[in-house]
Amino acid sequence: MNVPLLDLKAQFQPIRAEIMAELQTVCDEQGFILGPRVVAFEESMATYIGSRYAIGCASGSDALLLSLMAMGVKAGDEVITVPFTFFATAGAIARLGAKPVFVDIQPDTFTIDPQLIVRAITSRTRAIMPVHLFGQCADMVGINEIATRNKLSVIEDACQAIGAGQQGKRAGVLGDTGCFSFFPTKNLGGFGDGGLITTDDKTLADSMAMLRVHGSQVRYLHEAVGINSRLDALQAAVLTIKLKYLDQWTEGRRKNAERYRQLFAKTKHADRVTLPHTTPGNFHVYNQFTVRVSKRDELRAFLKEKGVGTEVYYPLPMHLQNCYRELGHQKGSFPLSEQAAQEVMSIPIYAELTEAQQVYVVEMIGEFYERC
Numbered sequence: 001m002n003v004p005l006l007d008l009k010a011q012f013q014p015i016r017a018e019i020m021a022e023l024q025t026v027c028d029e030q031g032f033i034l035g036p037r038v039v040a041f042e043e044s045m046a047t048y049i050g051s052r053y054a055i056g057c058a059s060g061s062d063a064l065l066l067s068l069m070a071m072g073v074k075a076g077d078e079v080i081t082v083p084f085t086f087f088a089t090a091g092a093i094a095r096l097g098a099k100p101v102f103v104d105i106q107p108d109t110f111t112i113d114p115q116l117i118v119r120a121i122t123s124r125t126r127a128i129m130p131v132h133l134f135g136q137c138a139d140m141v142g143i144n145e146i147a148t149r150n151k152l153s154v155i156e157d158a159c160q161a162i163g164a165g166q167q168g169k170r171a172g173v174l175g176d177t178g179c180f181s182f183f184p185t186k187n188l189g190g191f192g193d194g195g196l197i198t199t200d201d202k203t204l205a206d207s208m209a210m211l212r213v214h215g216s217q218v219r220y221l222h223e224a225v226g227i228n229s230r231l232d233a234l235q236a237a238v239l240t241i242k243l244k245y246l247d248q249w250t251e252g253r254r255k256n257a258e259r260y261r262q263l264f265a266k267t268k269h270a271d272r273v274t275l276p277h278t279t280p281g282n283f284h285v286y287n288q289f290t291v292r293v294s295k296r297d298e299l300r301a302f303l304k305e306k307g308v309g310t311e312v313y314y315p316l317p318m319h320l321q322n323c324y325r326e327l328g329h330q331k332g333s334f335p336l337s338e339q340a341a342q343e344v345m346s347i348p349i350y351a352e353l354t355e356a357q358q359v360y361v362v363e364m365i366g367e368f369y370e371r372c
């Protein structure tokens with residue numbers, strides 16, 4: 001049996017006609033950059049997230065960058081984040097000449113440990129950038145308490161967490177800004193790159209809307225040195241249609257997660273596989289279903305042979321990346337992130353996955369541990 005990690009073709013087929021018709025209309029209109037379709041999508045997203053403002057941009061990476069720029073983060077400033085994340089989180093900080101200050105994760109949720117943040121704060125700290133990794137929100141109550149006490153901004157890296165929630169509020173309104181990505185493999189994926197920032201703060205919203213068009217409000221007059229980072233009409237057309245189906249797809253992922261829990265509970269080798277932990281009060285959207293396993297790399301090779309797609313998000317924590325050599329970290333600096341990088345494996349969780357496919361994945365994992 002073949003079980004890919006993600007099957008975007010299965011998602012596209014049922015909505016193909018609807019999307020192709022819209023794409024044709026945009027082509028006939030020949031208006032591609034920002035414009036009314038982008039505005040309409042931004043409004044739909046603000047409604048969906050529950051934020052006052054939503055600003056489309058070119059990628060999730062730029063959503064993080066624009067947030068930091070609007071907050072005035074500059075060379076010499078420090079921003080606290082985790083080493084166990086996708087590159088863009090720390091990359092956005094470093095690109096502005098600011099210093100990513102890492103703190104370790106909680107081993108059960110893979111998200112930032114609020115207790116470790118306090119010790120990392122200095123007179124130069126400007127913001128905290130928690131990552132809602134794999135589709136579950138970081139402990140925003142703990143983080144916001146520290147941020148308020150220390151007058152720090154909070155930027156949610158919600159790129160993997162569209163629709164996720166905590167205490168009844170959605171990711172994107174749990175900090176000062178929320179950053180989203182429409183990279184094709186995210187839960188709301190475009191037909192290319194795209195991103196969006198949510199906020200309730202009018203000053204930040206105006207600033208980010210200006211910074212995404214070279215810092216200009218009136219054409220050819222520039223208030224600030226911005227960047228070129230716009231969402232285009234073709235992406236907005238696709239995303240507007242797909243947003244209607246997002247909750248249904250999320251329910252599919254959550255149902256599949258529940259089914260994995262039932263299937264793994266029944267296996268003989270349940271102790272070799274640690275399933276994702278969900279914190280009470282959290283709504284997990286499972287952008288990834290990430291387990292900790294023993295003999296990970298051998299298991300992955302075995303599953304590949306059996307037709308099961310897996311991936312490691314992420315194999316090398318940021319503090320050990322060559323580009324951050326100058327920060328002076330070494331092996332052992334963030335042991336929980338390093339251990340996670342050694343043990344994690346994501347298995348197929350997409351909404352269209354069938355019960356038979358899930359049974360097969362769990363069976364194959366069982367077969368591997370049977371042999372060793």
Ligand SMILES: *Cc1c(COP(=O)(O)O)cnc(C)c1O
Nearest residue numbers: 059060061086088159160181183
């Ligand atoms: C995908 C992702 C990003 C960046 O998104 P792009 O749209 O690819 O630039 C940032 N942070 C995390 C945690 C992500 O998963």
